[in-house]
Amino acid sequence: MQDKNPYDIFDQWLNLAKENEPNDYNAMALATSTADGRPSCRMVLLKGHGPKAQGIAHQGGFIFYTNLQSRKGGEIAVNPHASLLFHWKSLRRQIRIEGKLERVSEATADAYFATRSRPSQIGACASDQSRPLDDRATFESRYKAIETKYEGQDIPRPKHWSGHIVIPHHIEFWQDREFRLHERWVFARDEHGGWGSQMLYP
Numbered sequence: 464m465q466d467k468n469p470y471d472i473f474d475q476w477l478n479l480a481k482e483n484e485p486n487d488y489n490a491m492a493l494a495t496s497t498a499d500g501r502p503s504c505r506m507v508l509l510k511g512h513g514p515k516a517q518g519i520a521h522q523g524g525f526i527f528y529t530n531l532q533s534r535k536g537g538e539i540a541v542n543p544h545a546s547l548l549f550h551w552k553s554l555r556r557q558i559r560i561e562g563k564l565e566r567v568s569e570a571t572a573d574a575y576f577a578t579r580s581r582p583s584q585i586g587a588c589a590s591d592q593s594r595p596l597d598d599r600a601t602f603e604s605r606y607k608a609i610e611t612k613y614e615g616q617d618i619p620r621p622k623h624w625s626g627h628i629v630i631p632h633h634i635e636f637w638q639d640r641e642f643r644l645h646e647r648w649v650f651a652r653d654e655h656g657g658w659g660s661q662m663l664y665p
């Protein structure tokens with residue numbers, strides 16, 4: 464385990480999750496925090512990952528998409544550090560990732576947005592994510608207005624909707640063992656841009 468690249472281990476575990484989890488095997492908790500260090504956490508979906516993700520040489524990372532004006536978007540704008548957590552109950556495994564956040568390129572975001580279903584695209588345009596909503600009908604009428612506006616045309620990605628990449632400096636793989644005698648392997652970036660690794664007590 465320890466002599467491997469953490470992205471290779473991540474791939475193996477994610478593939479196992481894909482085969483075993485009934486829903487959203489790529490779901491992960493995303494923790495962000497305010498400038499003065501108050502954390503908040505919510506689920507998002509992993510939409511790209513790996514050492515070459517977003518083409519950043521020798522770095523790569525883990526990509527999710529969201530509304531940039533949401534609560535998390537506001538926190539990321541003032542404090543571009545995040546923690547990700549995967550937990551697959553069926554596998555009894557978790558992966559913890561910590562790193563710095565960067566926005567994906569406009570081209571990467573456009574390409575991903577274009578793969579989403581049309582209703583999801585309209586939803587992204589119509590939703591003022593994390594803002595107060597007086598009535599569900601208000602949201603529905605905003606949805607309908609956008610549907611009508613773009614009838615017969617492609618829906619452009621709204622400027623306030625894009626992706627972030629978590630560029631990890633710390634990745635931990637945790638495997639459940641009997642009687643809580645779990646196994647933990649931590650990978651941390653070294654000063655040469657490679658990965659150092661070690662085990663931790665459970």
Ligand SMILES: Cc1cc2nc3c(=O)[nH]c(=O)nc-3n(C[C@H](O)[C@H](O)[C@H](O)COP(=O)(O)O)c2cc1C
Nearest residue numbers: 487490505506507508528529530533534535536593
């Ligand atoms: C399994 C799951 C996956 C989700 N994936 C996303 C996602 O990829 N992007 C997103 O913006 N919200 C996603 N959500 C909704 C978020 O959890 C959250 O409600 C929303 O982004 C607003 O969060 P905020 O107010 O902290 O910004 C997901 C929710 C669940 C339960």
Ligand SMILES: Cc1ncc(COP(=O)(O)O)c(CN)c1O
Nearest residue numbers: 507508510528529530579583592
């Ligand atoms: C609001 C929201 N935005 C984005 C996503 C990401 O997934 P997708 O692009 O597949 O819709 C989700 C997934 N549940 C979501 O709830």
